[in-house]
Amino acid sequence: MSETMTLDRRSLLKASALAGGGLMLAVALPLPARAAAAGAGQGAELNAFITIAPDNVITIVGKNPEIGQGIKTMLPMLIAEELDADWDQVKIVQGGTDTAKYGMQMAGGSTATPMNWLPLRQAGAAGRQMLLQAAARRWGVDSAKLVTEPGKVVDPASGRSLTYGELASEAADVAVPDLAKVPLKDPKDFRIIGRAIGGIDSGRIVKGEPIFGLDTQLPGMVHAAYERARVFGSKLKSADLDAVKATPGVLDAFVIEGNGQADQLVDGVAIIAKNWWIANKAREKLSIEWDTGEWSGHSTAGYDQRARELMAAGKPEDVFSSDGDVDAAFASAAKVLDAEYFYPFLAHVPMEPQNCTALCHEDGSMEMWAPTQMPQGGQMAVAQMLGLSPDKVTVHMTRTGGGFGRRLTNDFMHQAAAIAKKMPGTPVQLIWSREDDVHSDFYRPAGWHRLRAALDGDGKLIGFDDHFITFDITGGFNPAAMAPDIFPARFVPNLRYAQSKLKTRVPMGALRAPSSNALAFVTQAFLDEVAEAQGRDLPALLDDLLSSRGKFPDSRGFGGAQPGFDPARAKGVIRKAMEMSAWDRPSSPGRAKGFGYYFSHMGYFAEVVEASLSDRGQVEVHNVWAAGDVGSHIINPFGALNQVEGSIIDGIGQATSLAIELDGGAVVQSNYNDYPVPRMPVTPEIHVEWVKTDHNPTGLGEPALPPVIPALTNALHKLTGKRIRRLPIDTKQLV
Amino acid sequence: MAYRVEINGEARELDVPADMPLLWALRNELGMVGTKFGCGIGACGACTVHVDGVATRSCSLRVGSIGDRKITTIEALEESPVGRALQQAWLDEDVMQCGYCQAGQLMNASALLARNPQPNAQQIDQAMSGNICRCACYTRIRKAIVAVVEQKETANV
Structure with missing residues (x-):
């Protein structure tokens, strides 16, 4: 099997006896180079991930935050499989936030599967070897003659058996095998990997048991609402808190001075009450003067106008990807296509509003309960803000009611800590209203692309040029950046990606399938235009382009556009989606099919959308056929299918309905009424098939989303003859 | 002022302003x-409870307006056969x-089946x-409701 990523360190395993009998296996997992360089997990100590108790209960720690991607169920499946555990005897507990113990803990980038596929299986396999050794010693036989069945070691010669619980204490004395050499199961013998296993917390969720961040309740806990400026970049000049403080039920109100960093702490007023509704309602009585500075003049209309001017002028600030001689290609072209594409800002709006519970202990240490995708980032940043060492900030990971990238940023943790610090000894739960969430997100950046394609006399695509208008963002992760190797880069002889940047204070961040959720639309819809100009369809053009070169070298990292990109796998899913959807057969009258393909987060997806326009002119999606290649195994078919279906519906919502607009420096939309995420009637029939290839499995949180958007716009073009170059789709332009 | 509200079969005292939504009292x-x-x-249904068996958004139901109507929440869903x-x-x-919306989904679905034990696909939608459901688990919510409808059909035969 080929490796899809390179690990810097080997996994380590240590065994010890469990107090009261039993086996404890401590694992230190390798880290991807980037995390190791960032300091996460350096000097990581071994930690108990797996314990086997005498009563046969096997406890596995779920180390990553659970935001709905099924990680808390899926990662333990990898361990249990190779341990040959009886899944019914496996108990999964949520680990705490502890870099030293667990290495990197995060939910994002579809990284959990590729990072853990091998190391967690090796850990489980080592445990199984030790249990086999223990049984061999007990019986005085060769361990090679013994086998395991779920939860027990069996001696086929005599038929005798011992449960893992019976062997656990003795196994603690067995030498730990070399993880790199420990034999792994033949996949044909898998009993757990590939089995549809329900979410580990689901039984509690259907009963309404308290497991989410917002369900945190502590003795004496009070609630906080936080009023901040609607206009991004504002500073608080003055606040009159008298009326608020006089409101019945309000316990306190105070100004919090921020540091001007949206991703940390902005200026605001905290209102404290026993009941959050009282605190939040009291915001109406606040009188605050904000200094909005120059930013109150910003609007999406203004950005749009400026972007159009820049695209028309055609003088990009810089070129960030270049192959061949683009100008010569266009000079010699028999035909040139020229189109402007646009996609808007988007919000995340996870169902659980942002919240965090914090308790400042008398010694100044901070204890927090946070629904976050980045518990360690939050711990470090809060410690820094408070001038504490990280070990003085305890972060309890709660189950998280959706992430989609929003909770990679821990501004709500900073706010909760800043508020709690003012009231030592009293636990305080900060809750944002949905309006706060929509007004104060880290938005998917809007973007504009002027695309040009050059065709020669035979209709061959000889030149491709993109002038991308994006935003000037400084700092670490830049969600508004476009990677230089975005398809079709490296597949067209003469290609140029160039950009110009607009100034803004709109906070931006990663939204599920960052950059891909926008660029798939732009590139696949424009390539559909190219294919039409060539007198063929998009799959035919894609097949042609993808046949022009072989596999890319493997490279590290997850966010990059094409690490180890393999055109053969792309062609595999394209062929599969064509078969599944009977691509060559037209739809029934009034309907049309469109094609979209994309590679992101190491996953290959091709999707076909069948759509129509209703009598009222609304877009209706009837069928989506999705072919995905995420490697050799689908670890948990339940979770995998759920991710793909959710991604597809999410993408349809982005294409048809969603936009965040800015006016007067503030976000116009406020809640689900004017930011209408998809509801049940939108849901089409979704048909998913897997193309299994001989590669280590990769993640599914993201890659199924991007291609559905161009597949839909391409379908609507086939239906109406009109090109959709702006999102969300304006159906008035289609009739 | 204090209100007495029957929640999950139990009389509960709520000393809250009349306009406090039931959600925040709960x-x-x-x-x-x-x-x-x-x-x-x-607008989202996450806070759905039953008021005399009818699915109601508790974020928009003022405590002072409940009167002697009976409230059922997710914590008592398992007490009804349809709920179970x-x-x-x-x-x-x-x-x-993520599961966050599912309490509301279940409360709404159970009110639907109590009112109409055999809804067709369109009625379910x-x-x-x-x-x-921001995670968009809609295909499965549909399937789960249909599964219960079909069980009941079988049971009726």
């Missing part, structure tokens, strides 16, 4: 946090991703359209 006064806050404007069947179907279909 969550912050009674510590019943199974009912979820999602939008605060009755739906909970089991939710597990069998592995409906949820229509009745459930007030409940947002």
